[in-house]
Amino acid sequence: MTLPNRQSLAPNAENAITILTERAKECDAQDSLASLISEFSLPKDCIYLDGNSLGPLPIRAKQRAKEVVEQQWGEDLITSWNKHKWIDLPYKVGSKIAPLLRCESSQVIACDSISVNLTKVLCAALSMQQRTSPQRNLVISQRDNFPTDLYMVQGLGELLGAARCELLSVEQDAIYEVIETHGQQTAVLMLTHVNFRSGLVHDMRAITKAAHSKGILVVWDLAHSAGTLELALDECEVDFAVGCTYKYLNGGPGAPAFVYAAKRHWPHIQQPLSGWMGHKRPFDFCHDYQAGEGMASFLVGTPPVVSMSVLDAALDVFDGISSAKLRAKAQSLTQFFYEAFCALMPNTEFLMVSPQDASIRGSQLALAHPEAYAICQALIANNVIADFRAPNILRLGFSPLFLSHQDLLHAALRLKEIMDKKSYMDKVFQTKQAVT
Amino acid sequence: MTLPNRQSLAPNAENAITILTERAKECDAQDSLASLISEFSLPKDCIYLDGNSLGPLPIRAKQRAKEVVEQQWGEDLITSWNKHKWIDLPYKVGSKIAPLLRCESSQVIACDSISVNLTKVLCAALSMQQRTSPQRNLVISQRDNFPTDLYMVQGLGELLGAARCELLSVEQDAIYEVIETHGQQTAVLMLTHVNFRSGLVHDMRAITKAAHSKGILVVWDLAHSAGTLELALDECEVDFAVGCTYKYLNGGPGAPAFVYAAKRHWPHIQQPLSGWMGHKRPFDFCHDYQAGEGMASFLVGTPPVVSMSVLDAALDVFDGISSAKLRAKAQSLTQFFYEAFCALMPNTEFLMVSPQDASIRGSQLALAHPEAYAICQALIANNVIADFRAPNILRLGFSPLFLSHQDLLHAALRLKEIMDKKSYMDKVFQTKQAVT
Numbered sequence: 001m002t003l004p005n006r007q008s009l010a011p012n013a014e015n016a017i018t019i020l021t022e023r024a025k026e027c028d029a030q031d032s033l034a035s036l037i038s039e040f041s042l043p044k045d046c047i048y049l050d051g052n053s054l055g056p057l058p059i060r061a062k063q064r065a066k067e068v069v070e071q072q073w074g075e076d077l078i079t080s081w082n083k084h085k086w087i088d089l090p091y092k093v094g095s096k097i098a099p100l101l102r103c104e105s106s107q108v109i110a111c112d113s114i115s116v117n118l119t120k121v122l123c124a125a126l127s128m129q130q131r132t133s134p135q136r137n138l139v140i141s142q143r144d145n146f147p148t149d150l151y152m153v154q155g156l157g158e159l160l161g162a163a164r165c166e167l168l169s170v171e172q173d174a175i176y177e178v179i180e181t182h183g184q185q186t187a188v189l190m191l192t193h194v195n196f197r198s199g200l201v202h203d204m205r206a207i208t209k210a211a212h213s214k215g216i217l218v219v220w221d222l223a224h225s226a227g228t229l230e231l232a233l234d235e236c237e238v239d240f241a242v243g244c245t246y247k248y249l250n251g252g253p254g255a256p257a258f259v260y261a262a263k264r265h266w267p268h269i270q271q272p273l274s275g276w277m278g279h280k281r282p283f284d285f286c287h288d289y290q291a292g293e294g295m296a297s298f299l300v301g302t303p304p305v306v307s308m309s310v311l312d313a314a315l316d317v318f319d320g321i322s323s324a325k326l327r328a329k330a331q332s333l334t335q336f337f338y339e340a341f342c343a344l345m346p347n348t349e350f351l352m353v354s355p356q357d358a359s360i361r362g363s364q365l366a367l368a369h370p371e372a373y374a375i376c377q378a379l380i381a382n383n384v385i386a387d388f389r390a391p392n393i394l395r396l397g398f399s400p401l402f403l404s405h406q407d408l409l410h411a412a413l414r415l416k417e418i419m420d421k422k423s424y425m426d427k428v429f430q431t432k433q434a435v436t
Numbered sequence: 437m438t439l440p441n442r443q444s445l446a447p448n449a450e451n452a453i454t455i456l457t458e459r460a461k462e463c464d465a466q467d468s469l470a471s472l473i474s475e476f477s478l479p480k481d482c483i484y485l486d487g488n489s490l491g492p493l494p495i496r497a498k499q500r501a502k503e504v505v506e507q508q509w510g511e512d513l514i515t516s517w518n519k520h521k522w523i524d525l526p527y528k529v530g531s532k533i534a535p536l537l538r539c540e541s542s543q544v545i546a547c548d549s550i551s552v553n554l555t556k557v558l559c560a561a562l563s564m565q566q567r568t569s570p571q572r573n574l575v576i577s578q579r580d581n582f583p584t585d586l587y588m589v590q591g592l593g594e595l596l597g598a599a600r601c602e603l604l605s606v607e608q609d610a611i612y613e614v615i616e617t618h619g620q621q622t623a624v625l626m627l628t629h630v631n632f633r634s635g636l637v638h639d640m641r642a643i644t645k646a647a648h649s650k651g652i653l654v655v656w657d658l659a660h661s662a663g664t665l666e667l668a669l670d671e672c673e674v675d676f677a678v679g680c681t682y683k684y685l686n687g688g689p690g691a692p693a694f695v696y697a698a699k700r701h702w703p704h705i706q707q708p709l710s711g712w713m714g715h716k717r718p719f720d721f722c723h724d725y726q727a728g729e730g731m732a733s734f735l736v737g738t739p740p741v742v743s744m745s746v747l748d749a750a751l752d753v754f755d756g757i758s759s760a761k762l763r764a765k766a767q768s769l770t771q772f773f774y775e776a777f778c779a780l781m782p783n784t785e786f787l788m789v790s791p792q793d794a795s796i797r798g799s800q801l802a803l804a805h806p807e808a809y810a811i812c813q814a815l816i817a818n819n820v821i822a823d824f825r826a827p828n829i830l831r832l833g834f835s836p837l838f839l840s841h842q843d844l845l846h847a848a849l850r851l852k853e854i855m856d857k858k859s860y861m862d863k864v865f866q867t868k869q870a871v872t
Binding site: 041043046048050053054056057061062065066069070073074075076077078079080081086112113114115116119123127143146147148150151152154155156158159160169244246252253254255256257270271272273274275276277279283284285286287288289300301302303304305306307308310380385387389390 | 477479482484486489490492493497498501502505506509510511512513514515516517522548549550551552555559563579582583584586587588590591592594595596605680682688689690691692693706707708709710711712713715719720721722723724725736737738739740741742743744746816821823825826
């Protein structure tokens with residue numbers, strides 16, 4: 001990785017680069033997670049700012065993929081369900097995720113996708129509420145929540161009727177107010193902890209408390225939190241949570257999701273996706289469903305063992321690392337890029353969509369620009385892998401495990417060069433051609 | 437693989453072996469699918485009679501696993517969604533399964549598990565019915581259907597109430613009768629084409645027709661059919677079907693399942709698991725769910741790409757092979773083992789649970805014996821991998837792709853030896869010890 005030719009930079013920018021380079025080196029020297037980059041198989045010279053969309057390949061996961069396919073499936077065949085404990089994977093994976101959520105480990109299980117898991121926890125929460133308070137039909141959420149969360153509520157609303165399930169989606173700044181005004185009719189508050197576009201972080205503790213004060217159960221979607229934010233599900237008295245493992249947890253494309261359900265709710269949980277793997281005694285093959293104990297009742301069908309095994313190995317990278325430490329590193333990376341961006345591109349046309357306050361910002365920055373798609377493509381062509389989110393967002397993710405501050409300075413410089421030279425313009429042309 | 441010492445066999449058995457050996461050789465010589473064994477990576481000297489539980493590893497799948505993990509995920513990272521068309525996998529896999537079901541290929545899509553897919557099609561069928569005939573609340577099924585099928589109806593019944601969904605499970609021989617007597621109240625008939633225990637095959641055409649004559653929609657579970665039975669979903673005018681890919685389709689442990697929905701129903705389908713992947717324009721991230729066209733609306737969350745890719749490669753083994761040919765080979769194998777079993781063990785204590793009539797028997801034999809578990813373990817110790825199904829069934833599966841008639845003779849001889857010498861008795865002791 002080389003810096004762009006300094007002659008192309010204005011004198012004050014040159015000054016900024018010198019200062020930023022020093023700071024990046026200092027930060028990296030103090031980074032206790034720096035050695036973790038050796039855990040990953042990353043393409044050469046690539047600065048990967050899309051770990052919040054698909055985490056890169058952990059070397060352990062690569063080895064496990066080979067082992068589970070060639071040895072376990074290929075050689076040991078059906079006996080692997082016991083011999084290699086495939087049957088325990090959902091629990092084992094759950095117990096590895098639990099420390100990152102700071103919760104007692106039996107409360108987490110890996111299975112299905114976030115969307116499917118949302119249906120399970122929404123149904124469980126709705127039925128818990130309606131047994132005692134049949135008037136509670138509302139599911140409050142945020143208008144710009146990740147769409148699948150809203151869609152799953154809409155789907156349930158169609159199935160159950162508005163009298164049992166109705167989505168009320170409000171702007172982010174109206175959440176406390178709607179808890180206050182609609183508390184008595186509300187069954188569930190469902191929010192994504194870190195907004196997928198802006199990166200804004202909700203105050204999980206305060207919102208959960210406010211909802212509980214009105215008798216509302218709370219479901220948190222941790223897709224952009226697990227593995228990069230400091231979490232404390234048990235302390236915050238969260239009721240249910242779901243999350244994804246292919247972003248900051250590096251579990252591989254479409255790796256199984258997870259579910260958290262607070263132990264205090266276990267005796268009351270009933271969810272309709274009552275598949276055989278969730279049965280109390282699945283291999284008795286009996287006629288009537290009897291839910292397994294605890295988190296077992298969230299299992300449905302046979303899990304995708306290859307994907308689940310790869311995820312299991314990927315999680316070992318986190319062994320012994322607290323979510324506080326992950327958050328500190330990710331916050332430092334994000335803040336450093338933010339400052340580098342401001343210093344290097346003071347007259348930028350980008351609009352910063354993410355919060356300026358680092359304490360309420362996840363591990364990402366969202367930069368709005370009319371040509372965000374073309375700029376994203378130009379960055380990728382320059383080996384900085386970023387993401388585009390419709391309609392106009394360049395989204396940059398800062399995973400704490402494999403990035404250094406110096407990487408981010410290089411990325412910021414490449415972005416500056418693309419913007420200064422308008423070298424994304426050919427991508428604009430390509431895009432327009434592709435559309436027509 | 438060597439035959440047992442002939443001195444241990446009675447003279448008439450020796451005669452039988454000679455005849456069976458000749459027949460096995462003849463059948464194998466005429467087997468046009470014989471060369472397909474080279475497509476599989478099987479452990480040495482193992483006779484694998486459990487392809488109906490977990491199909492063995494196709495060599496193409498092994499190669500693809502390496503490619504999807506190391507190259508696509510490891511090197512191309514997020515760009516693989518487009519570059520390697522991960523986004524198209526559910527459709528691509530579906531279109532490879534379709535010829536084995538003999539149906540127009542756009543009607544099949546791969547996603548989630550059988551259990552989750554059953555909820556989707558059951559909800560779709562129930563809501564189609566109840567729009568015009570609200571009195572249709574029954575879902576008829578068979579008492580000894582695979583339990584997850586029954587459990588999913590029970591789960592929906594709990595959620596929706598008996599007035600909208602109630603399971604009526606009847607004995608296998610009462611199906612036509614209950615269609616007749618309960619036709620007007622019934623929304624859905626849900627059956628597994630091949631019974632997981634006995635291997636009995638339902639007459640898909642006749643039952644579907646009988647159900648339709650009463651206005652009932654039919655859901656077939658093809659878990660033990662796809663890849664080994666002759667199917668003709670379109671001709672039989674099936675409404676919905678689900679199926680599994682890790683048995684006869686060799687897609688790998690817990691590989692994604694599939695859904696079939698007849699095109700004529702597409703405009704009327706509504707199912708509650710409305711995840712973002714099933715949206716008309718998933719990457720617009722808009723607030724309201726709009727179902728994608730056709731089978732797209734059955735997609736929910738992000739699919740497990742590693743497992744799905746492995747499955748995609750595994751299916752190429754079937755390229756150009758008709759389900760009629762697969763059925764003929766599997767039937768020949770099953771019948772051959774059956775005859776060998778009868779000839780070699782005329783005074784057997786086993787009870788044959790599977791139909792004697794090959795035309796209504798799937799690619800498996802179920803042999804009941806009080807010590808079935810121990811016998812199964814003794815077979816495995818002798819490199820014949822079979823399966824046990826509670827309470828007392830030794831289940832032998834005869835996949836058409838990688839077994840020869842000579843393999844089956846060896847398997848039958850090993851079973852005979854185990855039974856003659858009662859060499860399973862030490863396994864009985866082990867089992868009992870393990871239980872106490």
